[in-house]
Amino acid sequence: DGGITQSPKYLFRKEGQNVTLSCEQNLNHDAMYWYRQDPGQGLRLIYYSQIVNDFQKGDIAEGYSVSREKKESFPLTVTSAQKNPTAFYLCASSPDRANSPLHFGNGTRLTVT
Amino acid sequence: GENVEQHPSTLSVQEGDSAVIKCTYSDSASNYFPWYKQELGKRPQLIIDIRSNVGEKKDQRIAVTLNKTAKHFSLHITETQPEDSAVYFCAAKGGGGNKLTFGTGTQLKVEL
Numbered sequence: 001d002g003g004i005t006q007s008p009k010y011l012f013r014k015e016g017q018n019v020t021l022s023c024e025q026n027l028n029h030d031a032m033y034w035y036r037q038d039p040g041q042g043l044r045l046i047y048y049s050q051i052v053n054d055f056q057k058g059d060i061a062e063g064y065s066v067s068r069e070k071k072e073s074f075p076l077t078v079t080s081a082q083k084n085p086t087a088f089y090l091c092a093s094s095p096d097r098a099n100s101p102l103h104f105g106n107g108t109r110l111t112v113t
Numbered sequence: 114g115e116n117v118e119q120h121p122s123t124l125s126v127q128e129g130d131s132a133v134i135k136c137t138y139s140d141s142a143s144n145y146f147p148w149y150k151q152e153l154g155k156r157p158q159l160i161i162d163i164r165s166n167v168g169e170k171k172d173q174r175i176a177v178t179l180n181k182t183a184k185h186f187s188l189h190i191t192e193t194q195p196e197d198s199a200v201y202f203c204a205a206k207g208g209g210g211n212k213l214t215f216g217t218g219t220q221l222k223v224e225l
Contacts, residue, residue, distance in 0.1 A: 035215075040122070042202060042217040043157070058212070059114070090156065099145040099164055099206065102213060104156040 003027040006091050006105035013085075013112050021076045021108045023091035029103070030096035032074035036060060037088040037107075046089075049074055050096055078110065085112045115140040115207045119216025126193050127224055134219045136203035137185040145206040146179060146186045147213070152199045160201075161188070193223045 004025045013019045025032065031050045035043040045058030049068040063082025068074055074093075078085045088109050092102040116139040126132050138146075147162035163170045163177045163186065170177050174193075179186040186205075190197055203216040 033213075040217060042119070043215040045212060045214070048212060059214075099162075101147050101159045101162060102157075104158070106156050 004091060004093055004103055004105035006089075006108050008108060009106065011108055011110045013110070015112055016080045017112075018077055018079050019085075019110065019112075021078070021089055021091075021110070023074045023076065023105060024072055025074075025091075025093045025103075025105075026072060027093055027103065028071070029093035030071070031094045032068070033092040033094075033102065034058075034064070034066065034074070034076045035090045035092065037090055043090065046076065078112075085110060115143060115205055115212075115214040117203060117205050117214050117216045119203050119219060121219060122217065123220045123222070125222045125224060128193060128195060130193055132188075132190045132193055132197070132221055132223075134188045134201055134203070134221070135185060136187070136205075136216050137183075138205040138214075139184070140205070140207045141181075141184065143184075143205040143207050145213075146177070147204050148175075148177060148188050149202045149204065149215075150199045151202065151218075157202060190221075193221075195223050195225065197221060198223045 007022045033048040034046040047066040049055035065077045090107045091105040094100045119136045144165040149157035150160045151157040174191045176189040200218045204213040
């Protein structure tokens with residue numbers, strides 16, 4: 001919906017396992033982002049990428065990794081080093097123009113037990 | 114980096130009343146300020162945005178004001194309706210890059 005697809009909607013993992021969240025967009029946007037949403041804390045930026053094969057750490061990158069091999073795809077791996085991985089993860093994209101709004105996917109709710 | 118503070122965290126109004134949500138930002142170079150609405154279980158969606166060369170912008174029942182000197186901006190919703198009930202997020206983009214920093218959100222409840 002809206003050109004950005006996140007899968008799966010719900011994901012369950014055991015502690016100590018790495019898990020990869022998928023994000024695909026067909027909007028031909030150059031920039032892609034990963035945010036984490038926790039109750040009362042708003043949206044916090046994990047990683048972002050403004051061009052293929054390049055990405056930058058956001059405010060809470062520890063315990064996460066990303067890749068940007070294709071313009072359409074920006075998968076996020078939550079590693080076992082992330083201390084509190086249970087959260088709602090939102091992927092977004094935007095044209096790489098100044099002051100362009102973000103378009104969000106529907107999110108993936110990750111639960112780690 | 115940019116820091117955005119948002120108040121109040123919760124807001125209850127009667128249907129038909131106005132609602133105001135306020136945000137402050139820290140980076141004086143910030144030049145883009147969008148507002149997003151997130152309904153329960155859904156993705157955030159842009160409802161209005163304003164750029165630093167404009168002091169006010171209006172779209173039907175929604176308006177945003179920006180005070181660059183004081184580094185704050187506000188969302189105004191008039192004639193509130195039950196469907197306005199949602200979480201609202203403000204955000205600011207700093208002078209460098211295309212990275213948005215979000216406020217912590219306001220849960221708006223419009224009561225009948």
